[in-house]
Amino acid sequence: MNTIDVPAGTEPLRVLAISGSLRADSVNSALLRAAGALGGAAVKLELWDGLAAVPPFSEDDEAEPGAGVSAMLAAFAGADALLFATPEYNRSLPGQLKNALDWASRPYGRSVLTGKAAAVIGASPGNFGGRRAHADLTKVLKACGARVVGDELCVAQAHTALGEDGLPVGEELRTALTGLLAALGEAVRTAGTE
């Protein structure tokens, strides 16, 4: 199994994994779990489960956004890095994920996303791996001020990508997932130096 190397005494990278899908059997959520397993001791990956509790964004509610938004902002702030996996809905990212990012983007330029290391996975049972959602989510994260790192990872035929053990059946996907985690680690290590 590929794992991330970590020097002795180094704290694990705290990664908040954010699936754009609310579906119980989501392939995107499953890919994030696989990434967590592949990260081994170098990564402490938490799969965020608060997306459904984020209400529709309104500027009128910004002063008192409510518990769902406050919990999201705390979870984002407490992570070293964010790892997203997004489905593609009608050739873009799902509305619930865009909505959450609209909340998280505020106040513009000083938000919890400003300068935050982030990486993006797109996954679809189709042949294109949700690449239009991947591109749109990357664009939105950059607009929010996040530092998006890592190679593009779009998982086509995603329903066949993981085995019974929840891990990738193919070496290419294992390498790509560990590569994204390594890129996040590198971004966190070098933050403020570039």
Ligand code: FNR
């Ligand atoms: C889809 N799906 C889809 N797939 C795709 O490759 N391109 C697309 O544009 C769309 N559009 C779309 C719209 C809506 C409303 C739904 C519900 C689905 C199929 C989608 O990729 C599939 O349901 C995935 O399994 C969703 O990801 P999760 O939930 O398994 O992570």
